[in-house]
Amino acid sequence: MTSDYERFPVGRGEIALGDCLTVLRSLPEGAATLAVTSPPYHNAINYEQHTQTLAGEKERWERIEIQYDEYRQFLMERFKELLRVVAPGGYNVVNIAPVSWQGRRVPLPFHFVGWMEELGWVFREDIVWEKTVARDRRSGVLLQHPYPGYYYPSLVAEYVFVFQRPGERRDRNNIYWHRSGADRAANEIDMSDYQGEKSKNVWRFRPVAPQENIHPCPYPLELVERVVEFYSYKGDLVVDMFAGSGQTNVAAERLGRRHLGIDIMREYADYAVGRVEDVIRDADSETVETEPTTARSRAATDTVPDEADSETVAREQSTRTTS
Numbered sequence: 001m002t003s004d005y006e007r008f009p010v011g012r013g014e015i016a017l018g019d020c021l022t023v024l025r026s027l028p029e030g031a032a033t034l035a036v037t038s039p040p041y042h043n044a045i046n047y048e049q050h051t052q053t054l055a056g057e058k059e060r061w062e063r064i065e066i067q068y069d070e071y072r073q074f075l076m077e078r079f080k081e082l083l084r085v086v087a088p089g090g091y092n093v094v095n096i097a098p099v100s101w102q103g104r105r106v107p108l109p110f111h112f113v114g115w116m117e118e119l120g121w122v123f124r125e126d127i128v129w130e131k132t133v134a135r136d137r138r139s140g141v142l143l144q145h146p147y148p149g150y151y152y153p154s155l156v157a158e159y160v161f162v163f164q165r166p167g168e169r170r171d172r173n174n175i176y177w178h179r180s181g182a183d184r185a186a187n188e189i190d191m192s193d194y195q196g197e198k199s200k201n202v203w204r205f206r207p208v209a210p211q212e213n214i215h216p217c218p219y220p221l222e223l224v225e226r227v228v229e230f231y232s233y234k235g236d237l238v239v240d241m242f243a244g245s246g247q248t249n250v251a252a253e254r255l256g257r258r259h260l261g262i263d264i265m266r267e268y269a270d271y272a273v274g275r276v277e278d279v280i281r282d283a284d285s286e287t288v289e290t291e292p293t294t295a296r297s298r299a300a301t302d303t304v305p306d307e308a309d310s311e312t313v314a315r316e317q318s319t320r321t322t323s
């Protein structure tokens with residue numbers, strides 16, 4: 001452990017509290033099979049002020065000016081380090097979207113792909129996350145002015161880009177090809193509903209509702225579960241360097257992967273730890289229901305309902321100031 005960040009082991013993984021650049025630098029080359037994340041979208045959310053609203057120290061948070069080039073440097077330094085940490089042939093899946101700022105729609109995802117290619121990441125897939133529920137703040141303009149030039153579509157999509165660290169010997173899937181038969185059998189993907197949505201590059205998920213999560217912009221658990229299942233094996237290490245509420249850790253824990261989530265805000269890191277603990281507790285109580293009553297299972301059934309209830313209440317009491 002270095003003094004620059006704190007580590008909280010939980011379940012099959014851990015949450016690290018600190019700057020992801022520092023944490024990534026402490027990891028060995030090629031440690032992870034898969035990286036999944038959603039970085040800050042330029043200045044769309046002021047996380048420092050948002051956590052102050054959670055603590056009741058501030059009523060609302062406000063966006064601040066951040067130079068775009070400074071932001072680009074911030075991301076590039078971190079995704080460069082990530083390229084070292086992901087094993088050759090491993091994937092880096094990034095959820096990102098354009099942001100609106102000072103009357104402009106900033107095409108962040110399209111710049112981002114170029115930045116990643118400059119670093120050496122190979123672009124593989126562009127998946128659209130279509131939000132099945134979204135607030136419509138724009139499309140009404142054409143209703144009021146039904147003439148050319150007044151079209152502002154409602155924003156219901158974000159991107160999920162898939163990049164890959166080049167494999168050695170041009171063997172781009174080398175970390176997947178050499179798995180044992182037993183490993184493959186234990187990781188076979190359920191194909192029953194594959195021909196519906198999963199086989200296409202438009203994925204439809206409901207966004208997380210404000211009362212379900214204290215973070216201002218979590219991605220859906222189902223989205224990250226799909227990514228984890230498609231790009232890693234049980235026991236592999238999955239890293240999320242901007243982990244927020246720990247959705248990646250939760251998904252990885254549920255799917256039997258090792259996981260490392262990193263976030264710079266203590267409130268989110270604490271919350272992420274609690275959420276992974278919930279997963280472990282839920283799994284334990286499911287086992288308890290099918291096991292004969294032992295001292296351990298009695299303790300679990302005694303403690304689970306109260307703790308689960310207080311967590312639910314805490315989440316319901318929390319408010320999200322924006323989407």
Ligand SMILES: C[S@@+](CC[C@H](N)C(=O)[O-])C[C@H]1O[C@@H](n2cnc3c(N)ncnc32)[C@H](O)[C@@H]1O
Nearest residue numbers: 019020039040218219242243244245247263264
């Ligand atoms: C878009 S959010 C991620 C949300 C996450 N995917 C979830 O589902 O909850 C980006 C996160 O990056 C964190 N962050 C910003 N700068 C960071 C840094 N230098 N190191 C680590 N985390 C950072 C913010 O605190 C924020 O929680």
